Amino acid sequence: MSSLALYDTLTRTSRPFTPIKAGQVSVYLCGATVQGSPHIGHIRSGLNFDILNRWLTKSGYEVTFIRNVTDIDDKILQKAVTEKAPWWAVAMKYEREFSDAYAAVNVLPPTYEPRATGHITQMIQLMSILIERGAAYAPGNGDIYLSVRSLDSYLTLSRQKLDDLLSADDAAGSFKKDPRDFALWKGAKPGEPSWPTPWGDGRPGWHLECSAMAHAYLGEAFDIHGGGLDLIFPHHENEIAQSEAAGYAFANIWMHNAWVTTAGEKMSKSLGNSLLVKELLKQVRGIELRWYLGSAHYRSMLEFSAEALNESATGFRRIESFLFRAVEILGTQATPSLSQGFIDAMNDDLAVPTALATISESLRIGNSAITAGDMKAIATSANEIRGALEVLGCDPFDSAFAGATTSAESGALDGVIQLALAQRTAARDRKDFAASDEIRDGLAALGITIEDTPQGPRWSISRTEER
RNA sequence: GGUGCGAUGGCCGAGAGGCGAGGCACAGGACUGCAAAUCCUGCUACACGGGUUCAAAUCCCGUUCGCACCUCCA
Incomplete structure (x- = not known):
């Protein structure tokens, strides 16, 4: 220790x-x-x-x-x-x-x-x-x-x-x-x-x-x-x-x-509105903004760019997506725990970037475990990842990040999409791929991503914005 | 003038004498009706010039470039 x-x-x-x-x-x-x-x-x-x-x-x-x-x-x-x-x-x-x-x-x-x-x-x-x-x-x-x-x-x-x-x-x-x-x-x-x-x-x-x-x-x-x-x-x-x-x-x-910099220079208050928190929150979710701002070591300058922010947000969704899948597969919430690697990194003057590398490792192991159907390994990875995210303040299950939609609304939405997915599954079963792709493309146009998994199709809101 | 910090692969970003951090992008492969997601493989870098050492991205000296602070900045 x-x-x-x-x-x-x-x-x-x-x-x-x-x-x-x-x-x-x-x-x-x-x-x-x-x-x-x-x-x-x-x-x-x-x-x-x-x-x-x-x-x-x-x-x-x-x-x-x-x-x-x-x-x-x-x-x-x-x-x-x-x-x-x-x-x-x-x-x-x-x-x-x-x-x-x-x-x-x-x-x-x-x-x-x-x-x-x-x-x-x-x-x-x-x-x-x-x-x-x-x-x-x-x-x-x-x-x-x-x-x-x-x-x-x-x-x-x-x-x-x-x-x-x-x-x-x-x-x-x-x-x-x-x-x-x-x-x-x-x-x-x-x-x-x-x-x-x-x-x-x-x-x-x-x-x-x-x-x-x-x-x-x-x-x-x-x-x-x-x-x-x-x-x-x-x-x-x-x-x-x-x-x-x-x-x-x-x-x-x-x-x-250290500071957040733009074009290699310290942000000043005369810079305009683009890097105000309230403006950036129109582009990414709070949890994603946090993930981005927290990802650099606190004593290192963080060079802001919209590309880096989006890249970082995409990376976070990958981690989040694993946790959601793990919960679906295990049928139970992940119990936060910490890997020794993560602990050592944080103890070393809050070496977050090194700590993030341990999350990547857990993620890779966890995703492989999903493919292999190794429940125990899925749980271990999910627990370690959730524990790490909790310390970093980026636990997607934290009530602080609860969405604004009501359960009635999200239940109705899920029902509608499940109907569409049932149609698509039926089309695929009769090898009518033109019809099934039409449904998938239609949902994609609405910002809904479909993934086929061994457990059946699952959907998620695709948050990637153009620009 | 003074005091600090920094320069790492196509990009981001750790490390701080010896065992290829990690991510993104890209390429190939597995899986898939096609995708997506995921996994596997590949991509071997440390501003420049000297020095110390068996061994330097890492230590020392110098140089270049960048950034910051020097009395109401996070």
């Missing part, structure tokens, strides 16, 4: 995972800043860490999974202006879109999903500690800055030197003691939301909320902190700075997922 090793950005090595408290794992994932509709890059992050969550749970840990929502920031305020709506309505609208997108690809809800604006008290408390300890200062304009020169260490995660950084262009003429100091809190501006503090009215800076909320729900030290690669600097560096300056040990392991 192998044990879990995870890659830690801080040490740049993969190392054995040992939780702080035996049997329990605490995870903090930087979730969305709800300033626009989610694209597949955003959702990939949630999905990669959902696989981590599921694997930890499957491995027997009790997981506390916190994924925040940052519902106040500059871009949300800008958006409120362009959308002519209150900032809180904008934030809520996009938060719902994120929730819908996560649900569509079967990302499990986190244990708790704290919002930044709900934790102003904790932020003020954290700032008080930082000011008291001399790590932060209020220069009098309403802003509060963290003094990076006062820190024992800084930039350990990104391995940069403070003096090598290009200085921020807003540094000139500001109230900052050092141009690299960053704002924990921003003084109130006319027309913008603000909250009262001992140092004057204002609103949170970008980084403070994660330190405050991680502390609120996971305590001074926790196991895993995750997020996108682009958060390493400045967001995570600043979280570390704030938290350590306050005397907290903070995260034990840092995990970062």
